[in-house]
Amino acid sequence: MSEADTKAIPNSMQETVWVEEVSFLDRVPRSVSMTFVFAVFLGLWQLSTSLGLVSPIILPTPGETFKDLVFVGKNLLSGDYMLLALWITVKEVIYGFALAIVIGFSLGVLVGETAFGERAIMPYLVAIDTMPKVAFAPLFVAWLGFGIESKVALAAFIATFPIVVGTAAGLHAADENSRMLFKTMGASRMQTLIKMKLPMGLPQMFTGLKIGAVGVMAGAITGEFLGGGKGFGELIRVAASQLNTPRVFSLILYLSLFGLALYALVTWTQRRVVFWHKASFVGNDE
Amino acid sequence: MPLSAAAADASAGNSAPVYELTNVGKTYARNLVIALEDVSVTLHRGSFSSVIGSSGCGKSTLLKIMAGLIPPSTGRVVLQDQPVTGPRRDIGMMFQQATLFPWRTTVENIVLPIEIRDGRAAAVKAKDRAHELLDVVGLKGFEDVYPNELSGGMAQRAAICRMLITEPAVLLLDEPFSALDELSRDMMNMELQRICAEQHATAFLVTHSIAEAVILSDHIYVMKPRPGRLAEVVTVDLPRPRTLDMITTPKFGSLVDYIRGLLDKGEAL
Numbered sequence: 001m002s003e004a005d006t007k008a009i010p011n012s013m014q015e016t017v018w019v020e021e022v023s024f025l026d027r028v029p030r031s032v033s034m035t036f037v038f039a040v041f042l043g044l045w046q047l048s049t050s051l052g053l054v055s056p057i058i059l060p061t062p063g064e065t066f067k068d069l070v071f072v073g074k075n076l077l078s079g080d081y082m083l084l085a086l087w088i089t090v091k092e093v094i095y096g097f098a099l100a101i102v103i104g105f106s107l108g109v110l111v112g113e114t115a116f117g118e119r120a121i122m123p124y125l126v127a128i129d130t131m132p133k134v135a136f137a138p139l140f141v142a143w144l145g146f147g148i149e150s151k152v153a154l155a156a157f158i159a160t161f162p163i164v165v166g167t168a169a170g171l172h173a174a175d176e177n178s179r180m181l182f183k184t185m186g187a188s189r190m191q192t193l194i195k196m197k198l199p200m201g202l203p204q205m206f207t208g209l210k211i212g213a214v215g216v217m218a219g220a221i222t223g224e225f226l227g228g229g230k231g232f233g234e235l236i237r238v239a240a241s242q243l244n245t246p247r248v249f250s251l252i253l254y255l256s257l258f259g260l261a262l263y264a265l266v267t268w269t270q271r272r273v274v275f276w277h278k279a280s281f282v283g284n285d286e
Numbered sequence: 287m288p289l290s291a292a293a294a295d296a297s298a299g300n301s302a303p304v305y306e307l308t309n310v311g312k313t314y315a316r317n318l319v320i321a322l323e324d325v326s327v328t329l330h331r332g333s334f335s336s337v338i339g340s341s342g343c344g345k346s347t348l349l350k351i352m353a354g355l356i357p358p359s360t361g362r363v364v365l366q367d368q369p370v371t372g373p374r375r376d377i378g379m380m381f382q383q384a385t386l387f388p389w390r391t392t393v394e395n396i397v398l399p400i401e402i403r404d405g406r407a408a409a410v411k412a413k414d415r416a417h418e419l420l421d422v423v424g425l426k427g428f429e430d431v432y433p434n435e436l437s438g439g440m441a442q443r444a445a446i447c448r449m450l451i452t453e454p455a456v457l458l459l460d461e462p463f464s465a466l467d468e469l470s471r472d473m474m475n476m477e478l479q480r481i482c483a484e485q486h487a488t489a490f491l492v493t494h495s496i497a498e499a500v501i502l503s504d505h506i507y508v509m510k511p512r513p514g515r516l517a518e519v520v521t522v523d524l525p526r527p528r529t530l531d532m533i534t535t536p537k538f539g540s541l542v543d544y545i546r547g548l549l550d551k552g553e554a555l
Binding site: 199 | 353354355372373374375377379381382383385387388389398399401402403432434
């Protein structure tokens, strides 16, 4: 036994303590850091307007914008013309989304489940999907008029493709073992589709739905910009043409609240329906 | 050593064959590969048989033919006096992965074969039987749990129940525990032996493990590759019930050595 050994004993009696290094920024709670970023944004905004870096026509001050936000909010709550305009846009979005879901799901099953669909229909879908779909807006106006139909059509047109792709990808997600198991159980094609492939593909389908939910909003507003009507997009267009920038800002904000609500609805449904697939909610909420 | 196919009948010592394959061959038309050549297998009621061989020896092709998933090119495949011409309800199958569906509870997964064959009402009725089976495999209390809360071994136990619920005449086991760790695997093999004995099951196991084949089987079909054919049918006359202690006995060791010798010879070809 050497001296070194006896010396080592007290050292080994000590508890092993380690301090994990966490950077200061990572320890700040989420609410605080989010507020901080928002405050910086407001500060820069205020600074750029009060220093006269940007013309007030291009960028109103935060104060002006807030005042208009309150005005528009009151108008919406009192059921005035803005609420009617919003209602028209909401209808366009809901009809468009419903139409996109029905068409997208049907085409998705056709493409994902049948060899004919995959060989003969998918190439055309891909070809149409690569086109700038907004460019079809004048056609829809010409075919369906200046009413809400042409906006619904454009909104549905944009939202359909991600739903088709999500559904088809979902149907392809079933693994070899599950297919083999269903075969050994003597399941029919319909049973395999309903009891295995569709539920297994739900996570991908919901991904398609989420992309579609974003697209359907863009479609409805673009439709209103290009095809007139009485919706919220028209209010934005009019406000912009009058150089009423605060109004444009607040209208966009309320519109995005609606978009957010639609997205949240899809996410909420997903959590209910695909409760068993943890990975599909990570990053979506919280 | 009693290692010939002729001695096969002695150990099981009982009734007529349940499953009989006679001179079965399989050639894949696509690339003219001969996957299987002149394979004959006889499974007696209540017996446990294994097939072992290196990859490419055609054992998964053999299993798929036995499961009615693919047709043989030549030969006869007869289960309970009926030629096998597709998936059948008297065949139960289990894979390397438990393949439980995560949106169904354990008991709903187990009655799935009934639901597919006889409809939802029959599946509801079969739940009592499912509960009994869960008890047999030691999963009592996990009926209404979703599969992502089950461990790998528990999931395979549930898969065993799903296979047994239709009371199949033959169990086809495709490396059922090879995804588990070695300790769970040994334990599950002993469980499998117990369950098969209790249910008087006729089982056919595909495995890569010589020790697993020896500890479980009455007969071991040793296969050699290119083209896949039988090298020999080895009879294991270790007493039942088998225990894990037997692994250290000289008899077990010599059986393992003998089979390894056969496999090495097959490899050299």
